[in-house]
Amino acid sequence: MTRSTILAGWLIIVPVLLGACTTPAQAGEVKELRVCGDPNNLPFSNEKLEGIENKIADVIAADLGMTVTYTWWPHQRGLVKRVLNTGRCDVMLGIPKGYDAVLWSKPYYRTGYVLAYRKDRGLKVRSLDDPQLKKLKIGVQVNTPPHDALGQRGIVDNVVGYQLMFDSNFHAEDYPGKLVEDLIAGEVDVALVWGPIAGYFAKKKAAPIEIVLLEDRPESGNRFAFDISMGVKKSNKELKGKLEDALARKHDEIRHILEDFGVPLLPPAEEKAHNKSAP
Amino acid sequence: MWIKSSVVAIIAVFLPVAAHAQGASADDPMSLQADDGQWALPAKNYSATRFSTLNKITPENVKNLKVAWSMSTGTNQGHEGAPLVVGTTMYVHSSYPNHVYAVDLTKEGGTILWKYTPKQDARAVPVACCDLVHRGLNYAKGKILMITLDAQVIALDAKTGKELWKVKNGDPSKGETMTGAGLVVKDKFIVGISGGEFGVRGHVTAYDINSGKKIWRAYSTGPDEELLLAADFNAANPQYGQKGQGTSTWQGDAWKRGGGTTWGWYSYDPTLNLFYYSTGNPGTWNADQRPGDNKWSMTLWARDPDTGMAHWGYQMTPHDSWDYDGVNESILADLTIDGKKVPALVHFDRNGFAYTVNRTNGTLLVAEPFVAVNWAKSIDKKTGRPVEDFSKRTKQGVVTKDICPNAMGGKDQQPAAFSPKTGLFYVPTNNMCMDYEATEVKYTAGAPYVGANVLMKAGPGGQLGELIAWDATTGKKAWGIKEKQPCWSGVLATTTDVVFYGTMDGWFKAIHAKTGKLLWKHKVGSGIIGAPMTFLGPNKKQYVAVYSGVGGWFGAPVSQDLPSNDPYAALGAVGLAYKNGLDKDTTKGGMVYVFELE
Numbered sequence: 001m002t003r004s005t006i007l008a009g010w011l012i013i014v015p016v017l018l019g020a021c022t023t024p025a026q027a028g029e030v031k032e033l034r035v036c037g038d039p040n041n042l043p044f045s046n047e048k049l050e051g052i053e054n055k056i057a058d059v060i061a062a063d064l065g066m067t068v069t070y071t072w073w074p075h076q077r078g079l080v081k082r083v084l085n086t087g088r089c090d091v092m093l094g095i096p097k098g099y100d101a102v103l104w105s106k107p108y109y110r111t112g113y114v115l116a117y118r119k120d121r122g123l124k125v126r127s128l129d130d131p132q133l134k135k136l137k138i139g140v141q142v143n144t145p146p147h148d149a150l151g152q153r154g155i156v157d158n159v160v161g162y163q164l165m166f167d168s169n170f171h172a173e174d175y176p177g178k179l180v181e182d183l184i185a186g187e188v189d190v191a192l193v194w195g196p197i198a199g200y201f202a203k204k205k206a207a208p209i210e211i212v213l214l215e216d217r218p219e220s221g222n223r224f225a226f227d228i229s230m231g232v233k234k235s236n237k238e239l240k241g242k243l244e245d246a247l248a249r250k251h252d253e254i255r256h257i258l259e260d261f262g263v264p265l266l267p268p269a270e271e272k273a274h275n276k277s278a279p
Numbered sequence: 280m281w282i283k284s285s286v287v288a289i290i291a292v293f294l295p296v297a298a299h300a301q302g303a304s305a306d307d308p309m310s311l312q313a314d315d316g317q318w319a320l321p322a323k324n325y326s327a328t329r330f331s332t333l334n335k336i337t338p339e340n341v342k343n344l345k346v347a348w349s350m351s352t353g354t355n356q357g358h359e360g361a362p363l364v365v366g367t368t369m370y371v372h373s374s375y376p377n378h379v380y381a382v383d384l385t386k387e388g389g390t391i392l393w394k395y396t397p398k399q400d401a402r403a404v405p406v407a408c409c410d411l412v413h414r415g416l417n418y419a420k421g422k423i424l425m426i427t428l429d430a431q432v433i434a435l436d437a438k439t440g441k442e443l444w445k446v447k448n449g450d451p452s453k454g455e456t457m458t459g460a461g462l463v464v465k466d467k468f469i470v471g472i473s474g475g476e477f478g479v480r481g482h483v484t485a486y487d488i489n490s491g492k493k494i495w496r497a498y499s500t501g502p503d504e505e506l507l508l509a510a511d512f513n514a515a516n517p518q519y520g521q522k523g524q525g526t527s528t529w530q531g532d533a534w535k536r537g538g539g540t541t542w543g544w545y546s547y548d549p550t551l552n553l554f555y556y557s558t559g560n561p562g563t564w565n566a567d568q569r570p571g572d573n574k575w576s577m578t579l580w581a582r583d584p585d586t587g588m589a590h591w592g593y594q595m596t597p598h599d600s601w602d603y604d605g606v607n608e609s610i611l612a613d614l615t616i617d618g619k620k621v622p623a624l625v626h627f628d629r630n631g632f633a634y635t636v637n638r639t640n641g642t643l644l645v646a647e648p649f650v651a652v653n654w655a656k657s658i659d660k661k662t663g664r665p666v667e668d669f670s671k672r673t674k675q676g677v678v679t680k681d682i683c684p685n686a687m688g689g690k691d692q693q694p695a696a697f698s699p700k701t702g703l704f705y706v707p708t709n710n711m712c713m714d715y716e717a718t719e720v721k722y723t724a725g726a727p728y729v730g731a732n733v734l735m736k737a738g739p740g741g742q743l744g745e746l747i748a749w750d751a752t753t754g755k756k757a758w759g760i761k762e763k764q765p766c767w768s769g770v771l772a773t774t775t776d777v778v779f780y781g782t783m784d785g786w787f788k789a790i791h792a793k794t795g796k797l798l799w800k801h802k803v804g805s806g807i808i809g810a811p812m813t814f815l816g817p818n819k820k821q822y823v824a825v826y827s828g829v830g831g832w833f834g835a836p837v838s839q840d841l842p843s844n845d846p847y848a849a850l851g852a853v854g855l856a857y858k859n860g861l862d863k864d865t866t867k868g869g870m871v872y873v874f875e876l877e
Contacts, residue, residue: 038724038725041724041725043725044725045725074724075722075723075724075725076723076724077723078404082404094725095722095727096720096722096727097720098719098720099720099721099722099727100719100720100845101722141726142478142536142563142568143563143565143728143730144726144728145728145729147565147568148565148567148568148675148676148729150568151565151567151568151569151675152567152675154570156530156531156533156568156569156570157530157531158531159530159531159533159568160531160532161531161532161533161535161536161563163478163536164723164724164726164728176724176725176726194725194726194727196725197725197726220676221675221676221677223729226720226727
């Protein structure tokens with residue numbers, strides 16, 4: 001009895017103090033959008049706030065009357081368990097819908113893996129079933145869906161593997177854009193790469209790169225297109241709801257940001273997947 | 280009767296004294312392994328038999344065993360391996376951050392002489408597979424030689440705990456970590472590497488124990504000059520594979536991410552001057568993307584410890600698609616097979632087959648399943664290759680049900696013991712199968728990808744573990760003791776026919792070596808995945824010690840408090856561990872328990 005009275009007292013006092021030293025929002029509201037950000041992984045995010053996710057975080061936070069703060073941690077294995085779930089930050093931007101380690105929001109864009117090559121090579125490759133792919137030198141991040149799809153088609157000899165695991169704090173040389181830079185430099189003939197990475201680096205270098213979205217055929221094990229959501233801790237349904245409202249309100253602004261970064265966009269998919277742990 | 284016990288008493292008293300009297304040369308593992316009063320090597324001796332001639336604890340009096348003292352290691356993750364005893368000091372290690380304690384056994388209950396905690400790179404933690412374990416220390420010439428989770432190799436002054444040297448053997452930000460104990464052979468500390476699921480290219484490396492200087496490194500995949508293949512490599516068994524295959528059995532440059540990591544237990548034959556270890560699964564989890572045998576993943580190796588040159592290599596599971604890491608221990612024993620005495624090597628593999636080979640040249644003598652196996656019907660003795668049931672091959676995007684054993688294997692890291700007295704191997708085994716299921720969305724560094732889900736389930740009979748006694752000359756099980764949880768602890772065999780092992784639900788047990796009859800049991804604070812050991816105290820009493828501290832792949836759901844609502848977490852361990860009540864049977868926490876007769 002005594003204990004719960006004390007706790008109740010704390011709950012009232014704390015928001016009032018916070019409210020006193022900040023601006024417009026109502027008492028009791030959380031003022032910070034605490035983002036789990038990758039410190040060095042363009043086009044997605046970096047500490048200079050130059051990435052897609054940094055821009056979108058600003059838009060969403062402004063809409064919610066919040067300010068963005070970051071916990072910098074590479075978006076690598078261990079992030080959810082050690083950083084999001086331990087409460088060091090509250091939201092991850094740019095995670096795939098269906099990523100079961102988190103509670104994901106309704107998606108705010110859809111993109112996919114792409115096939116990319118230099119326009120001046122005189123190639124015309126539209127699909128992974130093109131027989132030319134048996135001969136061309138193909139760069140691909142290992143263990144990604146297009147890597148699997150090449151294996152399915154027996155295309156293995158002419159494949160150059162790029163690391164999927166990337167710790168952005170170290171080994172800058174292994175960053176995901178390296179594959180696109182190698183493509184521009186002619187080190188590989190074709191790159192099979194995640195769309196936002198291809199779009200950004202091709203645009204940044206103003207390189208004549210043809211980008212072809214791969215046809216999504218999940219029924220044959222070739223899943224190339226993904227809905228992209230924001231992810232919060234599984235119990236944080238409140239923040240998920242707020243983020244979804246803001247994403248709906250800021251739809252157009254977010255689309256501009258994505259286009260600015262050269263993200264190849266797909267029309268939204270039908271609602272199919274559901275969070276396993278949430279209604 | 281009288282004569283026999285007097286002789287034993289004299290040996291027991293004089294052996295340690297004799298060892299000390301020999302001065303410097305008695306302080307190396309070669310001499311120390313012969314003294315059963317001490318336990319100075321990770322597996323007791325170079326043959327890795329985990330067999331002791333100490334005879335004060337017998338089938339008759341073992342029921343009087345009680346805790347002499349116990350000590351918390353201060354960490355809560357899984358505790359694998361065994362403490363060492365050298366002279367009157369016990370060296371205790373812990374899971375991450377890998378504390379080391381030197382405990383003075385001359386003081387009642389043990390007092391701590393020094394404690395050492397290595398400075399570690401925390402980036403190793405999220406990339407460590409399957410719990411943050413450490414499989415133990417080595418001792419040589421006044422030094423403790425150890426590895427750390429973040430892939431450092433360190434030498435300490437055994438008297439003071441002072442760092443003598445340290446070197447980096449790998450880079451945790453590239454997924455490279457270390458968990459295996461390694462082995463000191465002559466003046467070299469030979470160590471491995473973990474991180475197969477990140478496509479780390481496996482290797483073994485020898486460091487000079489005095490300076491930390493790297494002497495040689497032998498890779499598991501790649502060009503011959505990096506594999507270090509001797510001129511006579513596989514001369515006796517060319518069908519096992521020849522030079523050039525470290526690259527030719529891979530497509531393109533896939534060997535660069537070829538896996539074949541080396542985190543298991545090592546053994547050594549001083550007469551042949553060969554050391555033995557084996558390699559893990561091939562890198563790139565989608566087997567379609569790496570057609571071919573993927574040599575030399577999943578391989579038993581015999582190398583010259585001075586130069587690293589390999590004299591033979593036998594790949595047990597070509598083109599793995601189940602994660603049957605081949606890293607389990609190889610026990611060296613001289614056996615009589617078909618009336619002939621053979622210098623044998625016996626290896627109980629994750630793939631469910633027990634292999635008996637001639638350790639001079641790798642010739643396969645016996646290969647029989649020691650648990651429920653259905654991915655292969657048998658092993659062809661001539662070619663050495665498994666006769667596969669292709670319907671049990673996994674394939675990305677395709678559901679394959681009821682594959683036995685599961686990815687944790689018919690046996691995981693838990694090391695078996697061999698008693699030359701009974702001629703039997705005592706093997707802690709798992710009884711689990713798996714469904715390789717539809718895929719789910721995963722994510723790393725800005726990009727989504729799709730990974731397979733593995734659902735673990737009980738094997739035939741429903742129990743998850745069994746301690747078996749195995750005749751490696753015929754490939755037949757003599758008897759078995761079924762256990763509710765996977766049998767994930769090491770085993771200790773003694774000359775009095777008492778065999779010790781522990782269970783994940785926290786029972787430390789003594790059984791009879793001939794019959795398997797339970798002689799004694801004691802419930803410890805946390806499930807046992809460590810390996811029991813025995814030694815003589817300064818008072819000449821026989822002690823038995825074991826780590827308690829549940830964890831490892833199957834135990835990670837408990838040691839890491841993983842939520843029970845995702846059955847696929849911890850690579851499929853969560854669902855089965857909770858379903859089987861592991862969280863009700865034990866709690867986490869690292870301790871060393873020391874037992875003595877009342």
